[in-house]
Amino acid sequence: MVFEGSSAAISHTGKVRSNNQDSGYAGANLFVVADGMGGHAGGDVASSLAIHRLQNLDHAYPSTMDAEASLQAAATTAAGDMIRAVKDRPELAGLGTTLDAIIMVDDYAVIGHIGDSRIYLYRDETLTQITTDHTFVQRLVDSGRITPEEARYHPRRSVLMRVLSDMDADPELDMFVMPTLPGDRWLLCSDGLSGVVDEAHMEKTLRLAMAPGRTADGLLKYALDGGAPDNVTIVIVDVGGQHPLLSGSATVVGAAANPQGIIVPAARPARPSWLHPVRQAANEPTHFEPAADYLEELIEEDHRRSVRRRVGWITGLLVVIALMAAALFGAYAWTQTRYFVGVSSDTDTVAVFQGIQQDLGPISLSHVYEDTGIKMSDLPSFNQSLVQQTITARSLDDATAIVGRLRASSGTGKTP
Known part of the structure; x- marks a missing residue:
């Protein structure tokens, strides 16, 4: 309907x-x-x-x-x-x-x-x-x-x-x-x-x-x-x-x-306001006829304002880049205080790595700190799985202790 x-x-x-x-x-x-x-x-x-x-x-x-x-x-x-x-x-x-x-x-x-x-x-x-x-x-x-x-x-x-x-x-x-x-x-x-x-x-x-x-x-x-x-x-x-x-x-x-x-009452005397620019603008003249030299000054001032704005943008950009670089450096420095135990891909042996397991795109955030010489094939299958997944250590001493336990399980003797 x-x-x-x-x-x-x-x-x-x-x-x-x-x-x-x-x-x-x-x-x-x-x-x-x-x-x-x-x-x-x-x-x-x-x-x-x-x-x-x-x-x-x-x-x-x-x-x-x-x-x-x-x-x-x-x-x-x-x-x-x-x-x-x-x-x-x-x-x-x-x-x-x-x-x-x-x-x-x-x-x-x-x-x-x-x-x-x-x-x-x-x-x-x-x-x-x-x-x-x-x-x-x-x-x-x-x-x-x-x-x-x-x-x-x-x-x-x-x-x-x-x-x-x-x-x-x-x-x-x-x-x-x-x-x-x-x-x-x-x-x-x-x-x-x-x-x-x-x-x-x-x-x-x-x-x-x-x-x-x-x-x-x-x-x-x-x-x-x-x-x-x-x-x-x-x-x-x-x-x-x-x-x-x-x-x-x-x-x-x-x-x-x-x-x-x-119905809006008659206008009250206008008072300057720094809190409401639109309202303040309503009290200002809408146009006027400036003299020629005033126009030239406006053009020059606009040029100076443009230069200041460009310098401000460049300075701001440099500050942001510097802060980002400092933050990245700080973050990378922190990663180098971390350790974990994993597999050295070059030798297929257990290694202590300095850094963290994650990578930042093509940038690796870890490197081999010490190759222990323990062959992966000598480890029990359960320990092989743990090492392949990486074992996070609380400190370098903790990583050394983990390697000692792995060495003992491999039957190759104690850490020299």
């Missing part, structure tokens, strides 16, 4: 939070979820600013490239809005928001993503996560240190590595384009859903093929039944192949639905 061109958006505070810092938008061709952060005072402002900036993108586009460019530009502008908001309200410093957006262009979905909110595609009764979380635990998963299941319960699962915020004037969104097919259902959600409800239960709900609104209600119920420790925002859109050019009022939910969420 396909609900062509239909969509729904829903947002809930959850069972633990005191306010809703999420925002969602479902319009004609634009669908967005933003999960704000920055404490009680800032998260709702951040997600609201993002939604209100992006909602201007809800119109038709001549191509997917135009939609991508518009989405990236709007995200950058939203970051600028946050920088200005913090300038006016310093208590909001550190605010930010995740952002997941889809712009439908004909039979394509233009996707923008930053943070740990997610976009899923339900196609042919299979749910697939389209976006990749920008989180610390996702890096652990990508590097193979933990499993995706372990990531769900990791104590650092909420640590974000990338987000739309007042700290970055040029945010880096994951941008890509995917074709849509008849029957596709797209699910955008904050981690209030994906962090509580696993994909099996999401897929079970989507498989019921209910209308978007009822499906969103069903997913929200799962999150509430799971304790809903965070705000939950869900946007669902059904696509029947080529997306129609819809019109009409959009659905705005969460913090962005409250006009007070984006």
